[in-house]
Structure formats: structure tokens, C-alpha cells
Amino acid sequence: MTAQPEPFRFDPLSAEFAADPYAVYARMRSQAGLFPFPELDMLLVTRQRDVAAIVADPRLPRMPAGILDEAELARRQRQDNFHDMPSHARFVQFSMLNSDGAVHDRLRRQVYRMFTPALVAGQRAAIEAYVTKLVSGLADAGEVDFVADLAVHVPGHVIGHLLGVPEADSPLLRTWSENIVQYFDVDRSAARKGLAESTAAEFGAYLRELKADRLRAPKDDLVTRLVEAEQSGEMSEDEFISTAMLILMAGHGSTIDVLGSGLHALLRFPDQLARLKADPRLMPTAVQEMFRFESPLPFFDRYAAEDVEIGGIAYPRGTRFGLLYGAANRDPERFENPDDFDVGRTPNRHLAFGGGAHFCLGNHLARLDMDVIFTTLFRTFRSIELIEAPDYKRSLSVRGPRALRLRLEAA
Numbered sequence: 001m002t003a004q005p006e007p008f009r010f011d012p013l014s015a016e017f018a019a020d021p022y023a024v025y026a027r028m029r030s031q032a033g034l035f036p037f038p039e040l041d042m043l044l045v046t047r048q049r050d051v052a053a054i055v056a057d058p059r060l061p062r063m064p065a066g067i068l069d070e071a072e073l074a075r076r077q078r079q080d081n082f083h084d085m086p087s088h089a090r091f092v093q094f095s096m097l098n099s100d101g102a103v104h105d106r107l108r109r110q111v112y113r114m115f116t117p118a119l120v121a122g123q124r125a126a127i128e129a130y131v132t133k134l135v136s137g138l139a140d141a142g143e144v145d146f147v148a149d150l151a152v153h154v155p156g157h158v159i160g161h162l163l164g165v166p167e168a169d170s171p172l173l174r175t176w177s178e179n180i181v182q183y184f185d186v187d188r189s190a191a192r193k194g195l196a197e198s199t200a201a202e203f204g205a206y207l208r209e210l211k212a213d214r215l216r217a218p219k220d221d222l223v224t225r226l227v228e229a230e231q232s233g234e235m236s237e238d239e240f241i242s243t244a245m246l247i248l249m250a251g252h253g254s255t256i257d258v259l260g261s262g263l264h265a266l267l268r269f270p271d272q273l274a275r276l277k278a279d280p281r282l283m284p285t286a287v288q289e290m291f292r293f294e295s296p297l298p299f300f301d302r303y304a305a306e307d308v309e310i311g312g313i314a315y316p317r318g319t320r321f322g323l324l325y326g327a328a329n330r331d332p333e334r335f336e337n338p339d340d341f342d343v344g345r346t347p348n349r350h351l352a353f354g355g356g357a358h359f360c361l362g363n364h365l366a367r368l369d370m371d372v373i374f375t376t377l378f379r380t381f382r383s384i385e386l387i388e389a390p391d392y393k394r395s396l397s398v399r400g401p402r403a404l405r406l407r408l409e410a411a
């Protein structure tokens with residue numbers, strides 16, 4: 001008889017989990033069936049084949065509307081502490097990401113053309129110019145925090161530029177994104193709730209003003225395109241705001257986090273850093289591997305719209321599944337030596353950008369940011385040394401180092 005793994009209490013806010021979530025995910029994966037997580041009323045899915053099957057299955061939408069009855073929806077809203085948040089409900093709880101079917105298709109149609117590989121590649125020169133300026137500012141610094149001194153400045157600038165947000169407002173966008181994203185984690189305290197709600201209201205008012213600006217003077221940017229879509233009846237004003245907000249937020253903290261964890265991985269695997277420096281043509285596969293190795297948005301959820309079978313076990317309609325993309329991306333059944341960081345790994349079809357109808361729209365942009373930053377960094381500095389092992393954030397829904405202290409030596 002094979003021994004059954006010991007059940008254990010899953011604490012995603014613990015120091016142990018922040019230090020090594022992959023050991024915890026491996027324990028969950030080793031048990032039969034899915035891992036119950038009563039705190040969020042869901043079953044956690046850790047195996048790659050189960051996660052991949054769920055995201056591709058239209059019977060498992062993002063949202064519970066139409067699946068659970070009104071009373072149950074209200075109960076869960078309270079349980080998640082998402083009630084009594086009028087601006088948050090209008091602009092964050094509802095969005096392209098948080099919708100399904102025809103509404104989702106209509107909203108996604110308005111913007112997907114702005115994120116094609118060709119259009120994104122057109123941003124390269126502008127990103128290079130900005131990153132070169134930032135990196136040159138560090139050339140004499142000696143010791144830096146890669147996260148605070150470099151990574152935090154790039155994604156907001158790039159996304160803001162694409163949308164058409166004034167450059168001076170980039171720091172504001174970062175703070176707003178953080179205030180809103182933090183409330184999707186496990187800690188739903190009153191203080192965090194208040195901050196998420198007031199930020200959604202403030203951010204909404206800001207976008208309404210930006211809209212008024214573009215109505216007066218249209219520009220060649222994504223906000224103008226969204227305003228045109230709203231004016232022609234393709235989307236409501238609330239949808240305009242929630243879509244712009246989502247695009248400004250979705251890739252902000254996540255790109256900062258994976259820049260930090262990606263560089264940390266290279267420094268922990270010096271043979272891989274040497275290999276990449278010797279052959280910069282490996283940059284695209286190295287970046288792809290960084291997303292697999294430390295997926296910065298490791299957790300999303302889905303609901304069963306009908307009775308379903310996952311991994312041979314039946315689950316009833318209404319079941320909520322917590323998809324652990326970060327766990328799936330370390331599944332040994334799918335990836336050979338999953339805990340090795342390999343800058344040339346191919347194939348490498350990971351789930352860090354999700355899959356199916358909600359597959360990340362910004363993935364090319366995030367890859368481009370990473371490519372430009374690491375290329376510029378390795379060109380500018382002969383040596384990059386880690387001063388101390390970083391602490392990772394305590395979280396279920398985001399993964400990244402709080403800081404990454406480095407000693408740099410210019411080339």
C-alpha cells in the first residue's frame with residue numbers, strides 16, 4: 001500500500017511559503033485530487049495538465065454570475081469582503097478580465113489590435129532610449145537596489161506611453177496599481193479595503209478627465225481609440241474606465257516582480273548567466289524561462305458552470321477552482337528538471353500568461369521590457385553581484401522580491 005501524503009495547513013502568507021512556494025506546491029501536487037482551501041472557498045489546482053485543461057474549457061468561466069444564485073453571489077461577495085465598494089465594483093470587480101462570453105469578447109476586440117507582436121516591437125526604440133538613460137544613471141552607483149532603482153520605473157512608463165498618459169503621472173499610476181492589486185490577495189483588512197476603494201474612485205476620476213482631454217484633442221494613442229469606441233457605442237463610460245485601468249494595472253507590478261526574480265534567477269545560476277552573456281541570441285528563451293521559473297502572477301480562479309471532471313474526479317456546478325500557474329509551471333510531469341533554471345529551455349509552453357479566452361494581452365510588451373532591460377544591463381556592466389539573498393513578498397497572488405541589492409561594475 002502506498003503511503004498517503006500528510007494533509008497540512010496551507011498558509012500563503014507565511015515566511016516559509018515566501019521563501020520557497022515550490023516545495024509547498026510539490027506537497028500539494030503529491031496528494032490525490034485537488035487541494036481544499038476553505039479560506040477562499042475553493043480547490044487549488046497544481047498539476048499542469050489540470051490547469052491547462054481548465055483555462056481552455058469554456059464550461060469554466062472567470063465569473064460566477066449566472067452560475068450561483070443571487071443570494072449565494074451576495075454571500076460570497078461578503079465573504080470575499082468585496083461588498084460596499086461602489087467604485088471598486090464598477091471599475092475593478094467588473095472588467096475585461098472579470099467578464100465572460102459576449103461582453104468579454106466585445107471589450108477584448110477593442111484593444112487586442114494594439115498589442116500585436118508587430119505593433120509592440122515598434123515600441124522597442126523608445127523603450128531602449130528610456131532604459132539606456134536610466135541604466136547610465138546607475139553606472140557610477142556601485143551598489144543599487146535593482147527593484148527600486150531600475151525595475152519600478154520601466155513598466156509604468158512604457159504602458160503609460162502606449163495609452164497616452166502624461167509622463168509625469170507615471171509614479172501616480174504605480175501607486176494606484178499597487179493599492180488596487182494588493183486587495184486581490186488573502187489579506188482583506190478594512191484598511192486595505194478602504195485604500196482599494198478610494199483609489200478606484202480617484203483613478204476613475206483621472207481617466208474621466210483624460211477622456212475629456214482626448215475629446216478636445218484626439219491623439220494617436222490607446223486612450224483616444226478607447227474614447228472613440230465609447231463615443232460610437234461599442235462600450236459604456238464605465239467600460240472605458242475599467243478597460244484603461246486594467247491595462248494600466250495588469251502588467252505593472254507583475255513586470256517589476258519578474259524583472260527582479262528573473263535577474264535573481266540568473267545570479268543564482270551563474271552558469272546560465274554566463275551562457276546568456278556568451279550568446280545574447282538566447283535572450284528570448286531566457287525571458288520565457290524567467291516567466292516559467294518565477295511566475296509573477298501565480299494565482300487566478302475559475303468557476304464550474306456545469307458539473308465537470310478534473311483529473312478523473314467529478315466536481316459539481318458552482319465549484320471554485322484556484323489555478324496555481326506558478327505550481328503548474330514547476331510540474332515535473334510537464335517540465336524536465338523543473339527546478340533548474342535553463343536559459344535555452346525549449347519547448348517551454350508555460351502558463352505564466354494564462355491561456356484560453358483570457359490569455360494575457362500584454363505578454364509581448366512584458367517580454368520586450370525584459371529583453372531591453374537585461375540587454376542594456378549586460379552591455380553596461382561587466383560584473384553584477386548579489387549583495388544579499390532577497391526576501392520575497394508574502395502573498396498568494398503575486399511573486400517577486402521586495403528588493404534586489406546588487407554590486408555593479410561598469411564595463
Ligand code: HEM
Binds near residue numbers: 055255325
Ligand atoms: C509580467 C507580466 C505579465 C504577466 C505575468 C501577466 C499575466 C497575465 C495572466 C496570467 C492573465 C490571465 C488571467 C487569468 O487567467 O484569468 C493576464 C491577462 C491580462 N493581461 Fe497580463 N500579464 C503581464 C503583463 C501584462 C501587460 C504588460 C499588460 C498590458 C499592457 C497586460 C494586460 C493583460 C490584460 C488586458 C489581461 C486580460 C485579458 C482578458 O481578460 O482577455 N498584462 N495577464
